[in-house]
Amino acid sequence: MTENTADGTMLSGGGRSRGYLEEKGFRSWALTLDHKRIGALYLYTTLFFFLLGGIFALLIRIKLMYPGQEIFSNHTYNVLFTLHGSVMIFLFIIPAIPSGLGNFFIPLLIGARDVAFPRLNLASYWIFVAGILVILGSLLRPMDTGWTFYTPYSAKTAANVTLLSFGIFLVGMSSILTGLNFIVTIHTLRAPGMTWHRLPLFIWGMYATSIIQVVATPVVGITFLLLAMERLFGVGFFDPAKGGDPLLFQHFFWFYSHPVVYVMILPAMGIISEVIPVFSRKPIFGYKAIAYSSLAIAFIGFFVWGHHMFVSGMSKTAGIIFSFLTFFVAVPTAVKVFNWIATMYKGSITFESPMLYSLTFIFLFTFGGLTGMFLGALATNIHLHDTYFIVAHFHYTMVGGTVVGFLAGLHYWFPKMTGRMLSEKMARWGWLLTFIGFNLTFLVQFYLGFKGMPRRWAEYPPQYQSLNIVSTVGSWIMAGGILVMFSNFIRGFFRGDPAPANPWKGLTLEWQTASPPPTENFEEIPVVTDWPYGYAKRKTAGPPPRFFDRGAGDG
Amino acid sequence: MEKGRGAGYGVYVAVFAALLVLTGATVGVSYIDLGIWNVAAALLIASVKATLVALFFMHLRHEGRLVWTFALVPILFLALIIGGTLSDTLFR
Numbered sequence: 001m002t003e004n005t006a007d008g009t010m011l012s013g014g015g016r017s018r019g020y021l022e023e024k025g026f027r028s029w030a031l032t033l034d035h036k037r038i039g040a041l042y043l044y045t046t047l048f049f050f051l052l053g054g055i056f057a058l059l060i061r062i063k064l065m066y067p068g069q070e071i072f073s074n075h076t077y078n079v080l081f082t083l084h085g086s087v088m089i090f091l092f093i094i095p096a097i098p099s100g101l102g103n104f105f106i107p108l109l110i111g112a113r114d115v116a117f118p119r120l121n122l123a124s125y126w127i128f129v130a131g132i133l134v135i136l137g138s139l140l141r142p143m144d145t146g147w148t149f150y151t152p153y154s155a156k157t158a159a160n161v162t163l164l165s166f167g168i169f170l171v172g173m174s175s176i177l178t179g180l181n182f183i184v185t186i187h188t189l190r191a192p193g194m195t196w197h198r199l200p201l202f203i204w205g206m207y208a209t210s211i212i213q214v215v216a217t218p219v220v221g222i223t224f225l226l227l228a229m230e231r232l233f234g235v236g237f238f239d240p241a242k243g244g245d246p247l248l249f250q251h252f253f254w255f256y257s258h259p260v261v262y263v264m265i266l267p268a269m270g271i272i273s274e275v276i277p278v279f280s281r282k283p284i285f286g287y288k289a290i291a292y293s294s295l296a297i298a299f300i301g302f303f304v305w306g307h308h309m310f311v312s313g314m315s316k317t318a319g320i321i322f323s324f325l326t327f328f329v330a331v332p333t334a335v336k337v338f339n340w341i342a343t344m345y346k347g348s349i350t351f352e353s354p355m356l357y358s359l360t361f362i363f364l365f366t367f368g369g370l371t372g373m374f375l376g377a378l379a380t381n382i383h384l385h386d387t388y389f390i391v392a393h394f395h396y397t398m399v400g401g402t403v404v405g406f407l408a409g410l411h412y413w414f415p416k417m418t419g420r421m422l423s424e425k426m427a428r429w430g431w432l433l434t435f436i437g438f439n440l441t442f443l444v445q446f447y448l449g450f451k452g453m454p455r456r457w458a459e460y461p462p463q464y465q466s467l468n469i470v471s472t473v474g475s476w477i478m479a480g481g482i483l484v485m486f487s488n489f490i491r492g493f494f495r496g497d498p499a500p501a502n503p504w505k506g507l508t509l510e511w512q513t514a515s516p517p518p519t520e521n522f523e524e525i526p527v528v529t530d531w532p533y534g535y536a537k538r539k540t541a542g543p544p545p546r547f548f549d550r551g552a553g554d555g
Numbered sequence: 556m557e558k559g560r561g562a563g564y565g566v567y568v569a570v571f572a573a574l575l576v577l578t579g580a581t582v583g584v585s586y587i588d589l590g591i592w593n594v595a596a597a598l599l600i601a602s603v604k605a606t607l608v609a610l611f612f613m614h615l616r617h618e619g620r621l622v623w624t625f626a627l628v629p630i631l632f633l634a635l636i637i638g639g640t641l642s643d644t645l646f647r
Binding site for chain 2: 183187215216219245247248251252255302303305306309313314315316317318321322
């Protein structure tokens with residue numbers, strides 16, 4: 001907590017240097033080449049869409065509370081769940097951690113002054129914005145296909161499929177450029193002494209993520225181009241009447257969209273790997289296992305896309321192969337979970353808000369992962385496919401996993417990014433409400449799905465109503481938690497206590513520079529002499545061991 | 556362009572000519588019905604063209620092991636998407 005941390009280290013709020021935030025004005029932000037400012041721009045943008053997507057979700061839940069009542073039309077309902085999925089996936093979850101926190105912290109964590117290609121970095125942000133504008137333009141005739149754009153419906157509907165998919169094409173291009181930038185940055189700009197096995201685990205997660213972004217994203221771009229050619233020029237890639245194959249779309253789409261699940265989760269796992277040792281005051285357990293399991297997840301993630309298609313009419317042979325391969329993903333994922341738990345074992349654990357979110361991640365993500373086993377098995381999949389069981393499963397992985405991991409990162413790095421502390425009390429209230437609300441919303445959906453309630457339907461038989469009311473009330477509690485959390489961010493940004501350089505006593509490099517960091521990140525590029533998890537064992541007195549040699553004058 | 560990396564104009568012209576010949580071959584092959592080998596023939600010619608472009612115009616032949624790794628790994632993933640999709644379409 002804040003009161004325990006002020007130990008005379010550099011305070012940078014309250015009239016002191018505002019670091020990279022010093023320069024003001026539109027141009028200084030719009031044309032900035034500073035990775036921290038570009039990261040901040042991504043964060044503002046993605047957080048806005050997080051709130052917008054959340055409003056769509058609340059509307060969906062209100063409709064589902066009263067089946068049979070015309071709160072809004074079924075078509076509007078279809079549009080709302082399409083928008084909720086598309087906005088949350090493409091404009092929030094995919095870019096939030098990699099492009100937002102990744103941009104801000106990769107150079108800081110590896111001891112670099114910036115990313116390898118700062119201009120490309122700025123370009124990727126503005127391409128992202130261009131994609132958003134195109135997507136917003138498509139709302140004039142909004143999509144009702146769901147976020148997966150499945151053919152043949154997406155090839156025929158009057159909605160603006162071509163425009164929306166072009167917008168996502170642009171957003172994807174921005175994602176490729178960012179991934180490319182990060183790969184080159186991690187290869188070429190590591191501080192002296194920062195060997196691969198001294199890299200913070202967030203960097204390993206981001207490295208694996210970047211590879212997926214570069215390899216997988218072009219496939220969805222091509223798929224949308226094929227869809228556009230089918231819609232605009234009548235080329236029959238997916239239309240059986242013209243010799244096409246509608247399942248081909250699903251193969252292409254999921255070849256991208258399954259690995260992209262790991263673009264969402266791997267950076268979050270990286271954040272958890274940073275937070276757990278800091279708040280357990282123990283060296284991370286199984287460093288290499290965690291590092292290489294990130295690469296393993298990225299690799300295996302490319303082999304399992306067919307498990308989204310078990311009941312689509314795909315061949316049984318393919319079903320058996322993809323089901324078999326799907327279970328392999330559980331291995332590196334479990335390796336991480338067990339190593340985090342082993343890290344905490346006999347540690348001096350404290351429960352500040354980043355740690356609360358990290359523990360929540362482990363708890364909820366394990367739920368999400370294990371229910372994935374039911375879905376990966378061919379027989380149970382037939383019963384559970386297209387039910388609320390799947391909705392609950394992927395919300396446990398994507399919200400319980402990625403979003404909670406992102407929130408852990410925001411709370412953990414907020415002092416570094418802004419130079420100000422959050423109110424710990426408000427942060428805990430925000431966490432508690434979000435945790436309760438989330439579980440209330442989605443835990444009952446496992447049961448609803450198991451009992452057969454189909455997903456995507458605006459209406460449903462009356463026996464499901466009582467649990468749907470529970471779910472909707474849960475969504476309000478969760479919204480309340482997020483409201484408290486955002487109020488805390490805004491309050492903290494303007495009026496929070498000045499943050500010391502290293503409020504959590506972390507050993508990674510970002511904590512060895514001022515809060516907020518100066519534009520050039522470090523007065524002198526640090527020389528790294530050890531790994532970043534050398535926390536003193538339990539009950540050892542004295543200051544934490546030094547991770548690197550510092551230049552003079554650095555607090 | 557880095558010093559000492561550019562080949563002479565002759566090499567580039569020769570590669571360009573080879574690409575034109577191969578484009579002609581693609582068109583020519585399309586007039587011959589090879590049955591299921593139609594796609595294989597078109598893909599083979601296209602792969603040779605892509606290899607030429609990567610090696611000469613994109614200077615891959617001058618690069619070290621790391622760049623070669625990054626150039627070759629996506630081919631594995633291409634094989635994967637084709638193989639995985641065939642495991643469906645060939646066994647329906």
